[in-house]
Structures are given as C-alpha cells and as structure tokens.
Amino acid sequence: MAVEKITRVLLGDERISVKVMTGAGADRGSWDTKRHSNAEYELHIVLKGRCRVSIDEKNCVLEAGNAIIIAPGQYHLPAVEPGEFERLSLPFSIQEGRLARLLEGKVEDYLLFAVSAETAYVSRRIFDESTCRKPFRDDVLLALYTLLLADVFRTVGLLDEKKANSEIQNVDQRTSTIDDFFEKHFNEYGTEEALARNLHLSKRQLARVLNEKYGMSFREKLLSTRMDHAGWLLRTTGLKVGEISAAVGYSSEGSFFKMFKEYYKVTPQKYRASFRAEDRAGK
Secondary structure, three states: OOOOEEEEEOOOOOEEEEEEEEEHHHHOOOOOOOOOOOOOEEEEEEOOOOEEEEEEEEEEEEEEEEEEEOOOOOOEEEEEEEOOEEEEEEEEOOOOHHHHHHHHHHHHEEEEEEEEHHHHHHHHHHHHHHOOOOOOOOHHHHHHHHHHHHHHHHHHOOOHHHHHHOOOOOOHHHHHHHHHHHHHOOOOOOOHHHHHHOOOOOOOHHHHHHHHOOOHHHHHHHHHHHHHHHHHHHHHHHOOHHHHHHHHOOHHHOOOOOOHHHHHOOOOHHHHHHHHHHHHHHH
16 A cells, blocks of 8 residues: 655755655556645656546646646546556645746646656656565655656756746846836736736746735735825825825725725724824924
8 A cells, every 4th residue: 555755856956855745656547536636736647548637627638658737726637538547646846946936937727748758667667666665665766756857847848047047037126026016006906917927927926926025915915005105195195085095096985994994903084183193292
C-alpha cells in the first residue's frame, strides 16, 4: 500500500523546495476521482491509453506522451477511456521565490504539453522505485523526482532566462504602476482585471503581489485609497458628505456612509467635527 509523504527537491541556485507526494502513483492504472481541486499543483503524465479532463467546462484530451499541470484551486473531473491506461500523478507545491512566480505566470488554470521519451522513462522508474525494497530507495526517488521536475520545467520553457526577465518585472516599477493605477481609478470602476493586464500578470499573481507589497487584497487596497481621500476631503474642504461620496466613487451615499463608519469607526460628520475641534483648540 502506497504511503504519502513529503520529499524536498532542490532546484536551481535559489534552492527552492518542491513538495511531492511519493504515494501519488498508486492509482497508475486508473484515474477514478470525483470533481475536485487541490491546494497543490497537479502534474499528470499519461504513459499509456487515453483520458479526458474537464477543467472549468473545457475538455482536455490526453494521450500517451501527453502531460498536464493543473493549477491549485482549479476544479477538474477526469474520465479514462476504455482500454489499458497508465499515468504518473505528482502533486507538488513550490515555496515563494522566482520559480514559484514563473510557474504562476505559466500555469494560470492548466497547461497541456508533450513529454519526451526520457521523461516517460523517468516516470516509469519512479513507479519501479516506489514499489521496490532495495537499498537507497528514498535517495533514488529523490534524484528521480528532481530529474523529472527539471525536465518538465525545461519542456514548458519555465527556466528560459529571457522569458523569466520579461515575466518578472522590476519590483519598484511594479509598485509604481499599482500606486498610479489606484491614484487614477479610486473614484471610478477600475477593475482587478484591468490592473492585472497593466502589469502583465494573472489575477492570482496580482493577488500575491498586492499581499506582498501592501498586505492587502485588491478590494482592500481600493477601499483604503478611497477612504484616505475621503478623509482628506473631510479635513480640508467644506464639501457635503454626498459630494465627497460621489468624488471617491460611490453611487450611493448610504453605501459610502456605511463603509466610512466601518473603516474609521466614526461617521463622516463626527470625523470632520473632531478635526475642526482640534483646529480650534490649537488656535
């Protein structure tokens, strides 16, 4: 009976850890699961036979020599066609780093590709080593997993330095683009999709960047920008609350009032009055 465990695989100079499940090949002759998603990436290499995978209402056909990487959180449903079937299944996750960002850019939902004869051979070696009781089995498996993932990443162009440079923008430039976007769009319907396009990122990559740089989601950053500007207008102008509500992008004064009170813990009127009281006290 196969046992799941975590093996650490190091790839590249950055010493990125890759998590793998050594028991993942136990169902090599089938793929009988319900519609599901995983927290890890899933790598499936078809070595014999044919199957279909329904991903986000799209049907992907895999034949012998084909492979697919399915992104974390992506719901999918496999169906094996009649006849002999064999596949290697390898869930894995990558710690934060350059390779993780490259993989996110390459595999937004899923990625289909053909594997080489060498990769197919390594896949079968993994099956053999997983079931044998020979000395140094774990050491051999570690080497095989490292070789397999390196081959797969090379095949999909993940380690191409030119592509890496184009896909990973300079951090300062990225932050400047985000700040500029929110400054220009906080009072209108600037969308998460539009910002992702400006940065040449997927929505998942954008969420990671916003969390890394600001500790916020897109909605939280947008709310923070709107509330900051609303507070400034209340402190420095005599505009009515309804006028300020419209100025920061709210079509409903009631919605603005509710969000402002949740954000500042006081109403707009009390917020303005507190600053006016401070001004009088300072004179």
